[in-house]
Amino acid sequence: MPELPEVETVVNDLKAHNVEGQRITAVRIFWPRSVHSLPHRSINATLIGRTIKKVWRRGKYIVFDLEPDTRFLIHLRMSGRIRVVAKSARRDRHEHVCITLKNDTEIRLHDTRKFARVYIGEKAKGPLEKLGREPLAGTFEAADLLAIVRSRSRAIKPLLLDQSLIAGLGNIYTDEALWRAKVHPAKKSTALSTREAAALCRAIKAVLRKGIKYCGTSLGDGDNNFFSLGERRGRNGDRLTVYQRNGQPCLRCGHMIARIIVAQRGTHFCPQCQR
């Protein structure tokens, strides 16, 4: 599923497909619940005729800054994918929102599960305001993570997944970061030492950068698997250290990787080196 590195990959691919600078000429919606707009009828007025000035990422949101001043967001949730295709291309039955551009291409939201959302105009403000720190920002340092883990008393894994504290981590990269930092996913956040918090901060940045470097994680061929534009697979799946490696040996100590449930989430870790 798309987490920070996957969303970053999609943003990079959108830039490579030259959507920046294009004017929006039409919007077609085939599954209304995929769109959050206020009021819903103003979608055309908010988008059509405006130019996409910049595409960027905040947490797991794709942000489209428009000119004149407004924006829309896309959150891919579990199985959402973005396509940029000729507007004449036949619509797939899972393509729920099509945004036509001046150059006769379309940005299409494809989602078998229909959980992905497009936030338009006023509705695009709230989601970004609720987000916490950007983990890859240079200003996000060990001391910042330490302050966050000390500010709450809960298991470290759900804390890392809390988008209002740190924006962009999901199940995959959280498990990867905790393994790398040798921290047990169920350990109480307040019990982390200064040293552990520093290691975890470094681990978070490292696993996210690695994910971006290999254009995201695509596991298997299922419908909720991640693909970027052009059905391009991420190559980070082969490089995961713990996620979905339960039953296989730990790459550090050889102990068998375990799968447990933490905060109702499937969690992969090494019982030997993560205490």
Added chain:
DNA sequence: AGTCTTGTTCGACT
């Protein structure tokens, strides 16, 4: 053919 699974958000409950 019904049940389970999946990630995220949100609301209810403790």
Added chain:
DNA sequence: CAGTCGAACAAGAC
């Protein structure tokens, strides 16, 4: 209030 738990979302896998 802070944290935990479960529901809802939707469709594919089994």
